[in-house]
Amino acid sequence: MKAADQHNETKKQIPAKAKKQDEVVIHAKGLKKGFVDKEVLRDITFDLKRGENMVILGKSGQGKSVTIQCIVGMLKPNAGELTVFGEKVAELNDEELKQLRIKIGFLFQSGALYDSMTVRENLEFPLTRVLKLNDQQEIDKRVEEVLDGVGLLDAIDKLPSDLSGGMRKRVGLARTMIVKPEIMLYDEPTTGLDPITSREISELILHLQEKYKTSSVIITHDMECARITADRVLVMDNGEFIAEGSFKELQKSDNKIVRSFFNQEI
């Protein structure tokens, strides 16, 4: 019964999705980025489509974080093309960049909660400072709603220092989601968590994608997370993507580096 329901729902979504499916929200071509002493990104090329979950796999220090930092304009690529919603990120002025950033949610690896504020104040911050909401009732409603969504309503008045690692991640996720961004960038959302919490977070990501129709880039080492969330997987090595496909396709890959990721699970 339940399976049939789900099946129906996916079927129903297809026409609505098909209309927008090919719309590219992030387009990167030949991105290069180096720092003083070394080249990190050599040739990064990808398109993120609307409503898609794209997972990036890669060894530590390969430039995954650098890639998504370029997307939000924290770092400027040295060469290559990068457009988000059709706008060239490198050419935006401060105000335009701010407007773009409002549409992008960025989940930091550490959660990056403001540690002098309670959970409630953390969640209110983007509402009052970014969306400039004034109506306290509306603010309260949205805070409680999103916190309920991550299952942490009873932690609302706690300080970040009183939360566990997994709770912080979830609050971080809630804080990013509260402004309902169109694109979500997740930097290792499950790293350092136990398998059960990891799974909860992965399912939360999937749930958020379905609920808000966000497009996401998910950086992870966690194959379980990739399996649950990915519509498409890219494998990064040495500043380039060396393989691309669905999770199932890559499982069958005979590339050595790709295999090494998938083997750890078996």
Next chain:
Amino acid sequence: MAEQAITGWRKWAEGIGEQCIFFSRFFRNIFTGGFEWSEFVRQCYEIGYRSMMLVGITSFIMGLVLIVQLRPSLVELGAASMLPKTLAVSLIREIGPVITAIICAGKIASSIGAELGSMKVTEQIDAMEVSGANPLQYLVVTRVFATSIMVPLLAIIGDVIGLFGGFLALNITDNISLSLYFTKCISSLDFSDLLPAVVKTVFFGFAIGFVGCYKGYHSNKGTESVGIAANSAVVTASLWIFVIDAIAVQITSLLFYH
């Protein structure tokens, strides 16, 4: 060797450039509207509360010590009755503001540097920036305004406590009444003593807040950089206080003492 010196100088020059950019960003943010009143009030309270005790105690001791030290020379000159005036002028023109500022540099600049530094390290500042909020407005403008207002206030309180300390010291030997002492102190001061002293402390406060914020905001990522940020905030702020003091003395003497 020479190469090292050159990179050293280049680092220094780059630092100056960065500070100018930071200053212009700070300056633009003052006028973009949306002043963070509640954060500003919180910072004022924190700064005042954190430093009040220390400023009070040091100023008290300064007043006391100055009287004890000055007394023999003035008695020798037959000018013992000048003691309150001498103390008032030196304390209010110079010693009060500078002592207060140096203490605040140690207490406030370091804590601002460490606080923003650790926010930088834990990516909180990046998170604010990336969310489209304005960390400069929220973190920097509020703190710089708070120090620019609170340091002068602390200096004024310190002056009064210092004068009181002087009174206690004087009272032991000279048996002078409190009201006579304060009348003497106040009548010996005029506008040209008070105004420059207050204006100067506003700049001291600004330097303390600004340097603290700059060092924290621009600290590297890594736990040890929090300590470095706090430490160099104190050193740089103290240096700035003396530079500003030297300039202020020149300007005041040009304007008032001629």
